[in-house]
Amino acid sequence: MxxxxxxxxxxxxxxxxxxxxxxxxxxxxxxxxxxxxxxxxxxxxxxxxxxxxxxxxxxxxxxxxxxxxxxxxxxxxxxxxxxxxxxxxxxxxxxxxxxxxxxxxxxxxxPRPLPIPGGDLETVLALRNKEDADVLREKTTPGMRLVIVGAGLIGAEVASSARTLGAEVTLIDPVDPPLVPAVGQALARRLHAMHLDAGITLVHGTPVDISKTTHGHSLILDDGRSIDCDEVLVGIGxxxxxxxxxxxxxxxxxxxxxxxxxxxxxxxxxxxxxxxxxxxxxxxxxxxxxxxxxxxxxxxxxxxxxLEQELPVHGASWFWSDRHGTHVEGVGDMNGVGATVLRLAGEDPIAAFHLAEDGRMLGAASIDGGLTIRAARRIIDRGIIVPPESLADPGIALKKLAR
Amino acid sequence: MREGTGLPAVDLGTTEMLEPGTALLIPTETSGYQEDIGLFRAETGSYYALDDECPHEVASLSEGWIEGEEIECPLHSSRFCLPDGRVLCLPAVRDARTHRIEVREDRVLLYPGTAATRT
Missing domain, CATH: 3.50.50.60 (FAD/NAD(P)-binding domain)
Known part of the structure; x- marks a missing residue:
């Protein structure tokens, strides 16, 4: 039929x-x-x-x-x-x-709600659709105090944008640094530090309670600290x-x-x-x-x-994130059994490559890496073996290694 | 036809000026055009020119990845057809503006502001 x-x-x-x-x-x-x-x-x-x-x-x-x-x-x-x-x-x-x-x-x-008392308050913000963004933008005025729970991609990006809009931003995450599964330890550390440089307050902890106050909200952390703010945004998946x-x-x-x-x-x-x-x-x-x-x-x-046509072939999974004027990309898997090779610019890690024991590339991530991840993607998808020392050498364009 | 009048041809160099699969930014000072233009040499060896800025967000297409006769934006990986500027995948939704390239003997001539015509 x-x-x-x-x-x-x-x-x-x-x-x-x-x-x-x-x-x-x-x-x-x-x-x-x-x-x-x-x-x-x-x-x-x-x-x-x-x-x-x-x-x-x-x-x-x-x-x-x-x-x-x-x-x-x-x-x-x-x-x-x-x-x-x-x-x-x-x-x-x-x-x-x-x-x-x-x-x-x-x-x-x-948006996954925060499973704590107050996590279901209607005034606790999330960002999933355009209406959410409209509400957040209206509330994010210069000097307002915004607490963001969860420093994953959305939390980090909103933190950056809210800071640009003049808000006083506090970013809370139970993991320090966040995003290691996506970009590896070294890049995650560098990305997290960028929040500090942008004037964002970083809090390592887990909220256990959110309540409304006369003017805004109050959070209590698992170590007993409390944080007062105007608005709370939850970005935990x-x-x-x-x-x-x-x-x-x-x-x-x-x-x-x-x-x-x-x-x-x-x-x-x-x-x-x-x-x-x-x-x-x-x-x-x-x-x-x-x-x-x-x-x-x-x-x-x-x-x-x-339509019963031939299925398209998709390569290694890819994502990007833009924050604090930098562009982050990742491809493939940074967590499988293997070793990570770093590429540095001066002392800063600019790319990480995750290699299997047989030398195949499993995953890669970069900060402002230009075509690095595009090249890594091809290397992964085609199973090209690239010497680790070439990957580590910032003088060698990855594009050359991928052709 | 696109709006506006094309500018006189600019001699960019010899046909060996770029390796296949590479690109070059042609600044407004060189072209006289109001926007930067990206000059691309496809892997097939043919030369093409598009507005350099990605129609999606601020990114330079001449820093992108050339595959066959396509250019992939370095920022969010939208792909464009080099011969006609057609957008081939999201997140960009608009085509890239083309500029005519003519190879005369061994010279690459750019016609800033004149749309490419498919031959």
Whole structure:
């Protein structure tokens, strides 16, 4: 039976990519994206250019409004309240029902709440969508005191942006330095120190309580310290939005379980992006990929799989982060068994390469590394063996080693 | 046709001026154009020119990665087609502006402000 209609539930990067790739691959049937937010937009700028007011709503759109008309992609503004696997469709909060021959779940994630007293206060901020960013920007005025819990990518980027906006920023993390799993010890240490240089107060600790005060909030840490501030932002990761799928009886386990085609336990329903989790043929589960590129890659895979075309090949996973005027990138895995080679500029580590015992590169990270990570990516994907001494030598462009 | 009038051709150098797979920033002082222009020699050996600044965010495409006839931005990895400036993947959503390049005998001529035409 030919596919005459496809419905994408969720208009983030993953959902948008599914639609874009379906059209690029020649799918001519009906195609809709349901999302409460309307026109799909890109989230990375929410903690940076959008928060700083350098980009507006139009500036973060994943495609201009006319693209949807040109490509006959219908945007349905609404919230899905039920996924119906019999009818094969959804029911919206306003009672509308939408059916399609194939469904793609791209419902993303929600900010993980801090599991402590006060962690669920409505006044505790998070940053996940444009509305969150609007609220944060309105509150981030010169001199306001902002406490950020969690110094991962979002926490660090918001800290940098809020500082630029003139806020007094305190960044709390139980780990010192944070981000070691993503970039390795040396780069993580250097990145964390940049916060200090920017005038951000770093606190090594774990909040155990948040309460409202007359003018703002108060946090208590596990060592008894208390911190008063105006606003608290929590950035400790996301939980996948799988409630709809679970209620419909699809298999989930900290994510919507999918195979290599991004297909769920129902062969007519696919899942992509932050909320999807790959189950390998042997039953083992991969970690959920929560990065930007993963959303795009899984979207591209689902589109190909739905149309029964050859699946695209994706290389080692890649991420970036921009803060304090520096650009951080990482690719692959910095944590497997192996050894790390550092490249220094003077005394500062500018790149770290993680090598397996047989010399293959497993992962790499850099700070303002230009094409270093792009080259590392090729080295990893093609299994090129590069001598560690060349990797360590800042006089050798990695690009030369990758060709 | 693009808006604006193209500027007179600028002789950039010989066809051996760049190795295949490399690029060069052509500053406004050289081109007379209001923006920096990136000159790219694709791996195929052909020369192309685009506005140097990535249509996504502030980044110099001439510092990017050339693969075949594509340029990948060094910052967020958006790719553009060198011959026609078409954006090939996110996060950029707009095409890059092209400038016409003509190879006359062994000279590389840049027509700042004149769009490339596909041959």
């Amino acid at each position: 030919s596919i005459e209609s496809i419905l994408v539930i969720g208009g983030g990067l993953a959902g948008f990519t599914v639609a874009q790739n379906l059209r690029a691959r020649g799918y001519a049937g009906a195609l809709s994206i349901i999302d409460p937010a309307g026109i799909p937009y890109d989230r990375p700028p929410l903690s940076k250019a959008y928060l700083l007011g350098q980009k507006d709503t139009a500036g973060i759109a994943l495609a201009p409004a006319e693209w949807y008309a040109e490509h006959r992609v219908e945007l349905i503004r609404g919230t899905v309240r039920k996924l119906d696997t019999e009818y094969l469709g959804v029911e919206l909060a306003d009672g509308r029902r939408v059916h399609a021959d194939r469904l793609v779940l791209a419902t993303g994630g929600s 996301i939980v996948p939005n799988t409630a709809l799928a679970q209620a419909a009886g699809l298999e989930t386990e900290n994510g919507m379980l999918v195979d290599e085609n991004q297909r769920t336990s129902n062969p007519l329903i696919y899942a992509v992006g932050d909320m999807a989790r790959t189950r390998n043929p042997d039953g083992s589960l991969e970690r959920r990929g929560e990065h930007w590129e993963y959303a795009m890659n899984t979207g591209a895979t689902a589109a190909a799989a739905i």
